[in-house]
Amino acid sequence: MNWDDLKFFLMVCRVGSIRAAAVNLKVNHATVSRRIKSFEASLGQRLFERTPQGYIKTPIGEEIYEEASHLEERLNCVERRVIGKDNTLFGEIRVTLPDIFAQKLLMPFFGEFCQLYPEIELEIFDSTKVFNLANREADIAFRLCHEPPEYLIGRKLAVIHRACYMAKKSLPKLEDENWLAQQNWIGWTDKFRRPVGKLAREYPKFRSKHKIVSAALQAQACINEMGISILPCFIADIDPELVRVPPYTSEGKYDLWVLNHPDLRNNAKIQTFVRFMTQKIQQSRALIEGETPSLP
Incomplete structure (x- = not known):
């Protein structure tokens, strides 16, 4: 056979x-x-x-x-x-992560790693699909979860915070005390039209309008004054065209983990990559966890 x-x-x-x-x-x-x-x-x-x-x-x-x-x-x-048992810094590492993290947070770190270790090649799967690391569909996964699968090992790197954002060019309109109360949330899907949680309770009268699943596109819609959007802080706090909406607070929503299979715990290139990315992400932890807000 x-x-x-x-x-x-x-x-x-x-x-x-x-x-x-x-x-x-x-x-x-x-x-x-x-x-x-x-x-x-x-x-x-x-x-x-x-x-x-x-x-x-x-x-x-x-x-x-x-x-x-x-x-x-x-x-x-x-x-x-x-x-x-491979102790060389040569060959391929397959990495899976949601595309928004690759675009807005991790790609500069990937580039720096490749400069330091030119004999290592990265194959990056920008997908929210849960790849099976036991079957080696990927070697390393950056995942948003509260508890990772028991068959994997890894560590929690940060808590992804979100906040409410508006277009910076709309700031003069805040002088009208009624303007903000008349705004709308930018929704995601039919099932998730309205946000829930601490952030949403700040503005219970906001209606929901539009449906945009992509966080990157939601940010663009917000910049173009289509409504108020709840966005990850690591995306919006560094965007010069966005500012937080009063009262400027953020809310922890997801845990970010880096995971790999226990059988690869002694693989030199994979563990070198994990240590490098862990250090870089922890250096960016204040941004990820909403501690550097974009205020008016």
């Missing part, structure tokens, strides 16, 4: 379609289709039912999936153990 065939089979099982599997495996969808057909032919068994809703495992496909998943975990474990 060809292990490469099993990798294609497992991915189709997990995502439910040939095209989605191709995207995850970074190959052409025709390649995935061909490998699945070849795998089925070699076994003499039909492993999937092709339906309008996607690829559904047959009973024998379900059995093979369970066994192949166990095999995959054992092979990944062997790979992690070998990589975990």
Whole structure:
């Protein structure tokens, strides 16, 4: 049995379609289709039912999936153990994090690290998807969570604070004591139209208007006077076109963690990267935790 065939089979099982599997495996969808057909032919068994809703495992496909998943975990474990003993500062590190952190906070640190360690290459996945570090979908994850998964190790780096912001060019309008009370929140989605928590309670009469999921786009909407936005302090406090709304307070919302698999605790390049990023983020902790507010 060809292990490469099993990798294609497992991915189709997990995502439910040939095209989605191709995207995850970074190959052409025709390649995935061909490998699945070849795998089925070699076994003499039909492993999937092709339906309008996607690829559904047959009973024998379900059995093979369970066994192949166990095999995959054992092979990944062997790979992690070998990589975990690597004491060189050479090769690739795969990092996953939400794109807003890469754009507005961490990319300068990544650049500085690469200048210090030119033999190390970074592969950066700017996604909110929870990558499986046990399967080595990534080596290091920067995640927003209160409690990380038990199978990972790491440390909490900071608490992400948010505050209410308005366009700086709107400051003269605050002289009208009724102006602020007539403003609106910029909403996120139908489900999350209005913010909740300490910040929201400061302005209970604000209505919600517009829907913008991206924090970067919310900041731009706020700059262009589309409403009041609740934004991460590390984005808005350094933007010269934004200022906090009275009473200028911030609220801790998420914990920022850096995580990796225990089998990689002795990998030299990964631990060097973790120590470097930990130091840099802690130097920026006052900004992240809203201690350097942008006041009028």
